[in-house]
Amino acid sequence: MDQNIPQVIQTVPLQYYVFFATALFSIGVLGVLTRRNAIIIFMCVELMLNAVNVLLTAFSAYRSDPNGQVFVFFIMAVAAAEVAVGLAIIVMIYRNLQNTDVNLLNRLKF
Amino acid sequence: MQETVIPAAGAPYPTLLYVLIPLLPFLGFLINGLLNKRISGTVAGLIGSATVLGSFAISVFLFLNFQYQYTVTLFDWISVGSMQIPFSYQIDQLSLLMLLLVTGVGFLIHVYSIGYMHHDENVGKFFSFLNLFVFSMLVLVLGANFVILFIGWEGVGLCSYLLIGFWNKNTNYNNAAKKAFIINRVGDLGFLLGIFLIYLTFDSVQYAEVFQKASTMQIGTGVITAITLLLFVGATGKSAQLPLYTWLPDAMAGPTPVSALIHAATMVTAGIYMILRANVLFTLAPDTLEVIAIIGAATALFAATIGLAQNDIKKVLAYSTVSQLGYMFLALGVMGYSTSLFHVLTHAFFKALMFLGAGSVIHAMSNEQDLRRMGGLRKALPITFITFFIGCLAIAGIPPFSGFFSKDEILLHAYQHSKVLYAVGLFTAFLTAFYMFRLLFLAFFGEFRGTEEQKHHLHESPASMTLPLIILAVLAAVGGFLNAPLVLGRGYLSDYLAPLFTYSQRLNPAAFNVEVDHATEYLLIGLSVGAGVLGIAFAYVQYVSRGVRPAEDASQRGFLENLVYHKYYIDELYNTLFVRPVMGLSRGLFRYVENGIIDPIVTSFGRLTMGGGQLLRYVQTGSVETYLILMVVGIVLVMALNFVKF
Numbered sequence: 001m002d003q004n005i006p007q008v009i010q011t012v013p014l015q016y017y018v019f020f021a022t023a024l025f026s027i028g029v030l031g032v033l034t035r036r037n038a039i040i041i042f043m044c045v046e047l048m049l050n051a052v053n054v055l056l057t058a059f060s061a062y063r064s065d066p067n068g069q070v071f072v073f074f075i076m077a078v079a080a081a082e083v084a085v086g087l088a089i090i091v092m093i094y095r096n097l098q099n100t101d102v103n104l105l106n107r108l109k110f
Numbered sequence: 111m112q113e114t115v116i117p118a119a120g121a122p123y124p125t126l127l128y129v130l131i132p133l134l135p136f137l138g139f140l141i142n143g144l145l146n147k148r149i150s151g152t153v154a155g156l157i158g159s160a161t162v163l164g165s166f167a168i169s170v171f172l173f174l175n176f177q178y179q180y181t182v183t184l185f186d187w188i189s190v191g192s193m194q195i196p197f198s199y200q201i202d203q204l205s206l207l208m209l210l211l212v213t214g215v216g217f218l219i220h221v222y223s224i225g226y227m228h229h230d231e232n233v234g235k236f237f238s239f240l241n242l243f244v245f246s247m248l249v250l251v252l253g254a255n256f257v258i259l260f261i262g263w264e265g266v267g268l269c270s271y272l273l274i275g276f277w278n279k280n281t282n283y284n285n286a287a288k289k290a291f292i293i294n295r296v297g298d299l300g301f302l303l304g305i306f307l308i309y310l311t312f313d314s315v316q317y318a319e320v321f322q323k324a325s326t327m328q329i330g331t332g333v334i335t336a337i338t339l340l341l342f343v344g345a346t347g348k349s350a351q352l353p354l355y356t357w358l359p360d361a362m363a364g365p366t367p368v369s370a371l372i373h374a375a376t377m378v379t380a381g382i383y384m385i386l387r388a389n390v391l392f393t394l395a396p397d398t399l400e401v402i403a404i405i406g407a408a409t410a411l412f413a414a415t416i417g418l419a420q421n422d423i424k425k426v427l428a429y430s431t432v433s434q435l436g437y438m439f440l441a442l443g444v445m446g447y448s449t450s451l452f453h454v455l456t457h458a459f460f461k462a463l464m465f466l467g468a469g470s471v472i473h474a475m476s477n478e479q480d481l482r483r484m485g486g487l488r489k490a491l492p493i494t495f496i497t498f499f500i501g502c503l504a505i506a507g508i509p510p511f512s513g514f515f516s517k518d519e520i521l522l523h524a525y526q527h528s529k530v531l532y533a534v535g536l537f538t539a540f541l542t543a544f545y546m547f548r549l550l551f552l553a554f555f556g557e558f559r560g561t562e563e564q565k566h567h568l569h570e571s572p573a574s575m576t577l578p579l580i581i582l583a584v585l586a587a588v589g590g591f592l593n594a595p596l597v598l599g600r601g602y603l604s605d606y607l608a609p610l611f612t613y614s615q616r617l618n619p620a621a622f623n624v625e626v627d628h629a630t631e632y633l634l635i636g637l638s639v640g641a642g643v644l645g646i647a648f649a650y651v652q653y654v655s656r657g658v659r660p661a662e663d664a665s666q667r668g669f670l671e672n673l674v675y676h677k678y679y680i681d682e683l684y685n686t687l688f689v690r691p692v693m694g695l696s697r698g699l700f701r702y703v704e705n706g707i708i709d710p711i712v713t714s715f716g717r718l719t720m721g722g723g724q725l726l727r728y729v730q731t732g733s734v735e736t737y738l739i740l741m742v743v744g745i746v747l748v749m750a751l752n753f754v755k756f
Binding site for chain 1: 731732733734735738739742
């Protein structure tokens, strides 16, 4: 093990982070695919993003490379902006349809 | 003798002076073209005439102050790698004479047109085209290299197309214009190839350089023969020789002053001019000269026989032009270079005169051109009659009118070269006198055969039309003294032109020796005058004493008469040989290749795109779930592919 890695992180092996992130990502995917409520889908997308964030942080720490953590900040910032826009859209949809079921939003098809 | 090599000394006058010669008519073209409908016909005519008069004045000034040959470079035009083609003018004896001819006769035709086109609705357009025609011809004549010559060459081709089809509401006239244009293209292909070959051989297209290099070559080399033959193909197109002559009679569709301009001063002389210009090359190729002489003589005879049976007053003159051009080529072919130019000049005088005279007749007859409907016009149109009579005497070769001198000189050269060519020329002279006086007698003698209305309407033309006629008649009468025959002392013209032929003379001195003993010369003069008088006498007996009238279209004819009347069916032959197969091929290609192969290929690409779009639009379900599934499948695929890669 690298001497630069803090002790506290070394107590948990890297594989655990990978398994955890994978599980989190899979839950996110499952949620996006099965739920119809737009807000829940949004939250599941957040889960997926966070799974990636966890992985990035973990690898970054284990490799003593701060680049990964910088990326995490970027992802958070972008996700926050996206959520702000996305939620605004969902609010407008709710106002018009009294519902947030994504299956009702198929009016733009061919 | 003066050396042909251009002296190092530049042009003695400012460049602007030379630029103005072609520029003035071009300005006239722009003004008349742009203000077409906004100015009256007379104003347009005055502008058109004034610009040509300006060019004429400059030409006269240059002619009177001419001392040595020189070129004027306006600007470097094409310079690519080693190829240098400057835009330059050449001022020498030949270009000066041609300038005088084009602007002088052109000016008279312009003045005449003011009266002739008075009633037309597009006078502005007419004068604009006419000026452009003169401009193109001036560029052709002035150019100091073959490429500028070619610009003018194409320019007159375009203008002839525009003017022949001037009355473009008539489909036949349009067809005549197209015919002139297309047949000229055939010749132009030869001319262009000739220029390319000149550049390949001499590495230059500048006259001075090409001729200097050529003057050191051997006589009869293959490459020179090829060049000259190709150039001659171009000349047959422009100057209406066999087999490319058929456009010229059809060119009668244009207004009569245009016919006069094309036939007398501009377009058809271009071929002669070009060969004269390149006389060194032609001297080097005796085989080509032989071809030229034979084609010239054949054309002269052939067209003259057709002229015997035409009933349209302008068609007779048209075939007469083809025939006279044949004479000029005959002269070129037997190396009577200056003689050929002499005939160009005299022919320009009397042919312009006769065309304008015919125009005057047509004007008076309210657009009737059929000789069978005329007769007895000499009382109603005295000035037209007298001037036309002078023109006929000139072309028939009656001394001392101009045509006699030039034709006699041609026949003399032909006689020295070959007795057969001489005989053909002499017989043609007889035919010429006959058909011209047939025309004269039918139109101006006997009783009037038109309608009462036409008879009532008969009038002499206005002064703007008769004045050019009178001037041209004077020129046609005395123009021959430019170059009197040898027995009367050598002529002015051939001495003046001699420097142009220095190289040719050095290469082939024998051909320039035209000394014959006086007895022979008198005999030849007697024969040619006799042929002319005989022709006139025949015509007089036939059409005045016996009062024969040409048969109506529907009547029966003998075999020969029918053949001549239908112009040997040459047009029909060309139609069957070239026009029909090409049209058939085009139609077949259109139906089977265009419609059957190319169109389906192109449309099938369109269909494919549309069908693909049709299919892909089902992907746009609007259901968010589908999109998400696709997204996930995409992610999985990307990952899977990544694993496969490693």
